[in-house]
Amino acid sequence: MENLDGSILEAPKIVVPPPGPKSKEILKMQEEMETSALNYPKYFEIAIKEAKGSTIIDVDDNVYIDWFAGVAVVNLGHRNPEIVKALKDQIEKYWHFVEVPSEVRVNFLKALRETLNFDSKILFTTTGADAVEAAIKIARWNTGKRLILAFDNAYHGITAGTLGFTTYPPAKKFQPYYDNNVITIPYPYEYRCPFKDCLNEILSLVEHEVRTHDVAGILVEPVQGEGGYIVPPKGFLKGLREIADKYGSLLIVDEIQSGVGRTGKMWAYEWEGIVPDLVTIAKGIGEGIPLSLVAYKRDLDKLPQAFHLGTYRGNPLGLAVGKATIEYIKSHGILERVVSLGDYAKKKFNEIMEDNYKGSFDVRGLGFMIGVEFSDAKKNPASDFVKGMIKGLLRNGVIMYKAGLYNNVLRFMAPLTIPKELLYRGLEVFEEVLKRSVFSFQ
Template sequence: MENLDGSILDAPKIKVTPPGPKSREILKIQEEMETSALNYPKYFNIAIKEARGSTIIDVDDNVYIDWFAGVAVINLGHRNPEIVNALKDQIEKFWHYMEIPSEIRVDFLKEIRETFNFDSKILFTTTGADAVEASVKIARWNTGKRFILSFDNAYHGITAGTLGFTTLPSAKKFQPYYDNNVISVPYPYEYRCPFKDCLNEVLSLVEYEVKTHEIAGILVEPVQGEGGYIVPPKGFLKGLREIADKYNSLLIVDEIQSGVGRTGKMWAYELEGIVPDIVTVAKGIGEGIPISLVAYRKDLDKLPQAFHLGTYRGNPLGLAVGKATIDYIKKYDILNRVVSLGEYAKRKFSEIMEDNYRGSFDVRGLGFMIGIEFSDEKKNPMSEFVTKMIRNMLKEGVIMYKAGIYNNVLRFMAPLTIPRELLSRGLEIFEKALKE
């Protein structure tokens, strides 16, 4: 029986309907002391005691199957033994020393650079949003141009610096002032596309804006994440590459959620065989230890000293985990596993929806990045229905979360190491919650 990540194989086990008494007590204390801006406890009203592989144990001893993975961060499972060993080994040496070189820093640099299909330089950052901000600075510095082209419903972070590039309405409403040197065009969202020929119409709009304005960089998610796990039509990234080349703009690919194996490729841009100019990396590369980076073409390395600073850039613990993550993906052939199990999961989601859902729906995705969009017969978003699904699944022992511009998309983003039996059991619970 395969158990790559040490999951609890008889999960889920619900002893007391969540939230149990101990969880309620801790949630109440958190609410009293922490900001009212918290989000996830509103949906997952449990308190965590322990996590193993693709399973979570709450303080009331309920065991859940994890299809959330900390928003596609824990790609190789909670407390994966090989990742833990790498972390322990580094913790015994040192865990902070700015950007002074070390063996682990050089070892990680060698490993990460080999994953890209271009000769790259690496700039360490601290978070995904920080990586996006740095990537935009690199594009503007190298081209001398002002504008960034982004896409409707994109998510690139919600710091004051990234809100200009993030066009997801739910993220933008909290901050009226942001970088306005940004032009946005529709993303080829085929399920809701207003155009007859979605791909070519969108590419025409992109070319018009790039030709008309001084576009330093085209910033794109190869699969939109918070926008609803939207997979663009084949040819989209190739089209962007051609437009960027034609007008001397740089193609910035945001792989923060789609990277590190989640789509069945190390980087989602590989699915179209393009070579980007700049790539942003975070989330899964650190398995929960904060680390992020920008990889950019070597010939763009015209950056002056102290171009982009930060106290925690290239944290040694994150570097050790990042190296172990890349090694693990290779050692256990995780990419092929994600392709085969992802196809199985997508097929099962489609079958369950066809058999049990009466409205309009769309099941889409690549690998372990699958979105299920719920609408009524007239394609009106079913947002409240999705919230009920999240709560019903939690009560049955599966943690799953939403996305999309209308919050009407459930997204499957389990650890890439989830045992097949837990995946199948989770699908059964998904079907049960849907029927209810």
């Protein structure tokens, strides 16, 4: 029986309907002491005791199948034994200094660069948003241009800098001041595209803007994440690459959510065979230990000393885990597994929706980055329905979360190592909850 990550194979197991009494008590204490800006406890009303592989155990001893993975971070499962070993080995040596060389640093750099299809230099950062800001700085520094072309519904972070490029409206409403040297273009969102020829008309818009403005870089998610797990039509990234080359702009690919094997390639841009100028990397590369960076073409390495600083850049624990993550993906055939099981899951989601949902829907995705969009018969977003689905899934032992401009997309982002039995069982729970939920919606 396959169990790559040490999951609890008996999951899901609901002892006390969540939130149980112990979870309620801890949730109340958190609410009293932490900010009112908390988000996830409003959807996942549980307090975690332990996590193993692709399963979560709460303080009331309920066991859940994890299709959340800490927002696509714990790609190889919680407490994966090989990742734990790498972490323990490094913690016995040292866990913080600065950017002076060390074996763990150089070994990670070698392993990472081997996964990229271009001769790269690496700049370590502290978070995903910091990586995006650094990539923008590098593009502007090298080109002497100031404008960045970004896409509607994009999510690149919510710092004052990245909010200019994050066009996902819910993220912008709390901060009116941000980098406004930005041009925005529709993303080829085929389910809701206003154009007859979504791909070519959008590429024409991109070319017009890049041709008529001083665009330092085109910033793009190869698959939109928070925007709704939107997969662009084939040819989109190639088209952007050609436009960037034609007009002297740089192509910046944001792989923070789509990278580290989540789509069935190490980097999602590989599906189109392009070579980006810069790539932002975070989330899954550190398996929950904060690690982020920008990889960029060697000929862009004209950066002055102290160009981009940060106390926690290149943390040794993250570096050790990052190297172990890359090695694990290679040695355990994870990419092939993600393609195979991802295709199965997408097909199954489609079948379940066709059999049980009477409104309009769209199932899309690559690998373990699958979005299921819910709308009524007139394509109006079914946001409340999705909120109810999240609660219903949790009560039946599956942790799943939303995305999308209208919060009407459920996204499948399970660990890439999830045992097949738990994938199949989770799909059964999904169908059962959907069947019960449609009566309250139709």
